[in-house]
Amino acid sequence: MAHELSPSIQRILDFVNTYDLEDRTDMIDTPRKLGSWLVANGAMMEPAGVTAADVDDAARLRELLRTSLLAKTNAAGAPESESFSLPMALQVSTDGSAHLAGAGKGVTSALGHIVAPIPAAVADGTWERLKVCRNEACHWAFYDRSRNRSRRWCTMEVCGNREKTQVFRQRHSGD
Ligand SMILES: [Zn+2]
Numbered sequence: 001m002a003h004e005l006s007p008s009i010q011r012i013l014d015f016v017n018t019y020d021l022e023d024r025t026d027m028i029d030t031p032r033k034l035g036s037w038l039v040a041n042g043a044m045m046e047p048a049g050v051t052a053a054d055v056d057d058a059a060r061l062r063e064l065l066r067t068s069l070l071a072k073t074n075a076a077g078a079p080e081s082e083s084f085s086l087p088m089a090l091q092v093s094t095d096g097s098a099h100l101a102g103a104g105k106g107v108t109s110a111l112g113h114i115v116a117p118i119p120a121a122v123a124d125g126t127w128e129r130l131k132v133c134r135n136e137a138c139h140w141a142f143y144d145r146s147r148n149r150s151r152r153w154c155t156m157e158v159c160g161n162r163e164k165t166q167v168f169r170q171r172h173s174g175d
Contacts, residue, residue: 005143008117009126011041015114016066016132016141019059026059034058034107043102043110054107060084061111069141070132073152086112135159 018027028034035047087103102112121127129144133154144151153159
């Protein structure tokens with residue numbers, strides 16, 4: 001499976017990865033940073049009128065997406081059920097096409113724009129390949145290109161081996 005990830009699906013991964021657990025850096029934790037990120041990533045026209053409540057919404061949606069993608073790599077599953085609702089608009093065109101787009105204004109519409117490709121991704125099987133690294137110190141979002149969709153870590157070299165080493169140590173620590 002060698003098909004390229006569409007920019008709109010890549011943007012979902014990028015959105016989840018605006019928070020880097022390892023460095024504890026957040027690219028969208030102020031109204032200004034959130035506005036710039038949404039504009040730079042084509043989800044919003046101009047970064048005006050972004051509020052602190054928008055920052056909270058974006059973070060909540062991001063972490064919900066992270067938990068959702070993590071459920072595919074982490075056997076333990078999600079701790080509690082949570083959901084996030086956004087207004088969407090269905091656009092049907094005379095040329096035979098139909099697609100979802102974010103509705104509402106400002107950041108609400110921009111967040112809707114980011115998640116709009118999800119239903120189509122679920123339908124075409126792309127969604128099940130979007131995952132989050134199961135390493136608790138990492139939780140990086142990635143696209144699983146493996147043939148049997150079995151990847152559990154962002155990189156086998158770093159996180160995969162780290163976990164293996166940990167399991168090895170636990171098994172061999174004087175019980
Ligand atoms: Zn990782």
